Amino acid sequence: MEAAFPFLxxxxxxxxxxxxxxxxxxxxxxxxxxxLSGDRLTETVAGPxxxxxxxxxxxxxxxxxxxxAGILGDQPLDGETEPExxxxxxxxxxxxxxxxxxxxxxxxxGCGIVFSVSAWVEGS
Amino acid sequence: xxxxxxxxATVPASPPIPPRxxxxxxxxxxxxxxxxxxxxxxxxxxxxxxxxxxRNGLAGFVSILSTGLLLKxxxxxxxxxxxxxxxxxxxxxxxLLGVIVGLxxxxxxxxxxxxxxxxPALLAEHESVRGYRVDxxxxxxxxxxxxxxxxxxxxxxxxxxxxxxxxxPDATSxxxxxxxxxxxxxxxxxxxxKSAEGSEFKIQTxxxxxxxxxxxxxxxxxxxxxxxxx
Numbered sequence: 531m532e533a534a535f536p537f538l539x540x541x542x543x544x545x546x547x548x549x550x551x552x553x554x555x556x557x558x559x560x561x562x563x564x565x566l567s568g569d570r571l572t573e574t575v576a577g578p579x580x581x582x583x584x585x586x587x588x589x590x591x592x593x594x595x596x597x598x599a600g601i602l603g604d605q606p607l608d609g610e611t612e613p614e615x616x617x618x619x620x621x622x623x624x625x626x627x628x629x630x631x632x633x634x635x636x637x638x639x640g641c642g643i644v645f646s647v648s649a650w651v652e653g654s
Numbered sequence: 655x656x657x658x659x660x661x662x663a664t665v666p667a668s669p670p671i672p673p674r675x676x677x678x679x680x681x682x683x684x685x686x687x688x689x690x691x692x693x694x695x696x697x698x699x700x701x702x703x704x705x706x707x708x709r710n711g712l713a714g715f716v717s718i719l720s721t722g723l724l725l726k727x728x729x730x731x732x733x734x735x736x737x738x739x740x741x742x743x744x745x746x747x748x749x750l751l752g753v754i755v756g757l758x759x760x761x762x763x764x765x766x767x768x769x770x771x772x773x774p775a776l777l778a779e780h781e782s783v784r785g786y787r788v789d790x791x792x793x794x795x796x797x798x799x800x801x802x803x804x805x806x807x808x809x810x811x812x813x814x815x816x817x818x819x820x821x822x823p824d825a826t827s828x829x830x831x832x833x834x835x836x837x838x839x840x841x842x843x844x845x846x847x848k849s850a851e852g853s854e855f856k857i858q859t860x861x862x863x864x865x866x867x868x869x870x871x872x873x874x875x876x877x878x879x880x881x882x883x884x
Contacts, residue, residue, distance in 0.1 A: 545678040552674040565781075570788055572781055591784055594693035595701050595791035617672045621679040621687055646679050648672035 535582040537633035538642035547645035550580035551622070555647055562649035564618035569593060573620045575647060582641040584626030592618075617648045694784065697791035705763035705794055712757045712805055719753060719812065730819060738822045745815040752808020759801035763794045832882050833857060835868050836875040843868060844882035 554560035560577030575588040624640035631641045679687075723746065731739055780786035833847045835855055843866050845859035855873070856865040860882070 543678045543681065543684070548675055548678045552671075556671050567781070567785075568789070569792065570785060572785060589782060590691065591694050591782075591788055593788055593792075594690060595697040595788065595795050596693055597700055597704055619675045621684060623684075644679050644684060646675040646677070648675050650669065650672050 535631055535641045537631040537638075537640075538581070539633075542642045543644045547580050547643045548647070551645045551647050554578060554580060560647065562620055562647040564620065564649040564651045566651055566653040571618065571651070573618070573649070575620055575622050575649075579624040579626050579641060579643070580645055581624065581643045582626060582631065584624075584629065584641070586622070586624055586626045586640070588620065588622045588625065590620075616651060618651050620647050620649055621645075622647060694788060698787040698794075701791040701794045701798075702764065705760060705798055708798055708801060709757070709760040709764040712753070712760050712801065715805075715809075716753050716757050719750070723750070734819065734822050742815055742818065742822065745811050745818070749808045749811030749813075749815060752804050752806075752811060754808075756801045756803075756805030756808060759797045759804060763797040763801065766794075832879045834875075834877040834879050834882070835873055836877075837868055837872045838874055839872070844879065 551560060554577055555562060560575065560580075563574045565572045565574070571592040573588065573590045573592060575586070577586065578584065579586050621644060623644045624642065626641065627639040634640070634642070731742065734742060776783065776786050780789050831847075832844055833855070834842055834844045835857060836842050843857050843859060845857040845866065848856040848858050848865050850856075853870045855868045855870070855876075857868065858865045
């Protein structure tokens with residue numbers, strides 16, 4: 531069975547998806563969490579897609595351990611360079627896999643849209 | 655008598671929703687995020703590769719330093735005035751300890767310690783397998799930072815020890831002062847005073863293997879000298 535929403539390529543990141551996502555967040559249907567554990571920030575978003583309404587889940591880690599240049603490295607590992615933030619913006623791509631949206635490449639989940647949601651930063 | 659106040663169920667206040675993001679995600683922002691996600695996935699592998707290089711490099715340093723200190727150290731220390739040998743030895747010891755501790759941390763980061771881990775335990779501590787990889791990479795990076803600090807501290811002590819050998823007084827310059835003893839017969843004996851006991855001086859001269867003995871009664875004059883004229 532195919533969904534009524536074709537895979538979107540034009541306007542996939544239009545601001546209206548961010549607005550609709552915020553509305554879903556206000557209604558309590560969409561949950562966005564940014565959990566800080568030590569220096570590691572984990573983003574989690576769960577709820578319906580603002581466009582197709584299919585359930586989506588987004589889990590992403592916003593920290594990478596990278597190699598600094600030189601023997602001493604060029605960036606401290608303590609994360610002291612970033613100011614403490616109360617909210618965190620999460621960019622989410624619809625990845626619903628309930629149905630195959632028309633026009634989507636095989637194996638590519640979602641209806642194509644990308645939106646942003648804000649989350650309070652929780653944890654230490 | 656007043657009736658007890660009924661318990662009121664407190665409804666937890668739902669947390670306010672954070673403000674709406676001011677803009678939608680831009681395409682370059684999304685592209686950067688996808689590339690950054692690859693860096694997140696490569697965190698553990700790249701950190702372990704770096705740890706192996708650090709371990710090999712530090713092991714090479716330690717082997718060169720140890721060989722040099724073992725082969726040349728004893729001869730070099732012999733030439734140094736005895737009063738300076740202990741501070742110098744302490745400096746070298748602390749330096750060696752520093753580089754070995756550095757190597758130890760680098761070795762720990764590169765080799766790790768295999769242990770049994772269950773998925774529930776992993777999820778309880780790290781929330782996801784990706785979180786586990788990032789956390790482990792961060793721990794390894796922290797170990798490597800300790801290794802660098804210990805090694806740098808050790809190298810600083812060894813450098814101080816190496817440079818100080820250039821200007822520390824050597825053993826000959828702090829040799830015992832010489833005495834010039836003139837006897838009633840008119841002979842003068844110059845050399846290192848070994849003893850002044852039993853009513854006689856024992857003076858070690860350069861020309862004899864055994865000390866020259868001059869009785870106190872035969873001495874006319876005693877002069878302290880820094881060197882004996884040839």
